[in-house]
Amino acid sequence: MAGPGGDMQWCFSQVKGAIDDDVAEADIISTVEFNHTGELLATGDKGGRVVIFQQEVENKNLPQFRSEYNVYSTFQSHEPEFDYLKSLEIEEKINKIRWLPQKNAAQFLLSTNDKTIKLWKISERDKRPEGYNLKEEDGRYRDPNTITALRVPILIPMDLMVEASPRRVFSNAHTYHINSVSVNSDNETYLSADDLRINLWNLEITDRSFNIVDIKPANMEELTEVITAAEFHPLQCNTFVYSSSKGTIRLCDMRVSALCDKHSKLFEEPENPSNRSFFSEIISSISDVKFSHNGRYIMTRDYLSVKIWDLNMENRPVETYQVHEYLRSKLCSLYENDCIFDKFECCWNGNDSVVMTGSYNNFFRMFERGQRRDATLEASRENSKPLQVLKPRKVCTGGKRKKDEISVDSLDFNKKILHTAWHPQDNIIAVATTNNLYIFQDKVN
């Protein structure tokens, strides 16, 4: 029987992170990303740490509960730095993590803070050598006089150890704050984007990058828009898109010219003049842009809505979903408390039929494209019993508040879900509240 979230019924699976309400700033989750198989789930936080969870394979065949994600590796990716020349502190907060497709036994990911991108290798070690000639087992050197025979060390099994090592550091290429990285489908290059520029890198080369987009005006006082996100096309290695603070998306073809300042396509919807307000520019700024897996659509997130664009139609989106339209009349308060600057992300499910994004009060929203159904769900400790089905939530916008509805004025704007991720193949989602990571799965009927 189809539930309110469509055919999907979401159940609580796990929650990671500290329970207490006193959130340490360093533990605030700043990015969430599944790898290409969904076996690994990485999070980055404000303290510069990366935590990787791995799906346990053994239980995958048990129908009643999918495998759990357990901590696989934890490492400090970035440290706070100080730019002495500009007297600026560089935050260690991880802005984005992107996995590379797996080529060998090791896993690779790119993690970035405001200024520096790092390529990390995560590898397993489950054997160690034993039987050295010159050393004891504890590492002390043997007295040479006691050595009378030669032996070859052998590899013996040991407890699994997961090591993370930085293989490349890509630095000094961005004057402004990095907001995106995206790996090309050619698996050789990737792009990094800051407020005004986009650079193209080779994964092997750290001392050079090509600038492919530069929107910095000659006179900074003429600045009217910045780059907010960028992504490579999932299949065409020459194509990428970038979104702007003015609500536009530009599609660029790297074959056309070396500098892609001229777009191949410009996606823009004219503003509805009746919605004009002091804050029109802010709420039209795009906070995230994502290609669909099949590469035919682009999804964008602005403050109040999610839009789906067909690559073949530039003048308006093909679908628009209101995330929390009831906030339109509250924009002044949201400006005052800075919530209007929150950058929500969005994501596609594996077959591009459902999109998901976060909201306030630890609510997150799902939109089923074909069915034209949508659901509001909540990530909370109260609904955290094992396999508990999530009840749909509803915000009351005025008039009489029904039972179980929550009124707009009661929403907690400190509890925001900015980062969500969807398993590439299964109906498993990872939803980050301020400092907790919730994993939900579709109830198997």
Add this chain to the structure above:
Amino acid sequence: GAMECAVDAQSLISMSLMKIHSSRTQRGGIKLHKNLLVSYVLRNARQLYIKEKYAEIYRMQQYEEVMAVCSGIQELDPLEPLEPQGAEDAEPEQPYYRSCCMEDQFSQNCNKTTVLDLDTHVVTTVENGFLHQDCCCAAAPQCAPGAAARKRKVDSAACSPDAEEPSDYTAGRKRLKREECSGADCSPDASNISNLISIFGSGFSGLLSRQADLEQVCSKQALASLGAWTRAIVAF
């Protein structure tokens, strides 16, 4: 809690300036994107603020015209005591309000910056050391009455051309204006004055029809005065 917020232009201006100011001390450096968005709110609020001020100025202008016409009419009646001194004395205390934005000629005297007093949270326009609560220019009263005097000449059918200067004071100011405008350096000023005349001379509907132009000029000036802030923001 209740989501109440005063959506008036002045509080938005002060809020925005506070945000820009506090962004300088935030960890990680000045965030270009956020400051750009805040500057848009600042511009939008300033546009509304200036528009409202203009409406207020125009209302006062109309009142003054009516008063001047009335006093002019009274002048013509020999039986009524003269009260031009009283009426005209009121004028210099209330200089002809005009947004400095319109008058380029005052630009040397009129280096305007919108500032926020962080102690009192009051938004003021600082002009060359002169503090104004509004975007008013009292720097050069000489030209202003001239413009208004000419307006009276055009509009006040009840006044004969010779009787339009009821007081020596006004006549003196007008003559001063003529002398001033004969100089070569007045050429850019003359066009500004005539702009102002054509706006105010055609009555309220004229103002409405030219409102778009006004907004354009004012917004350019408003944005230019933001220049100092954007320079500060993007000091990389």
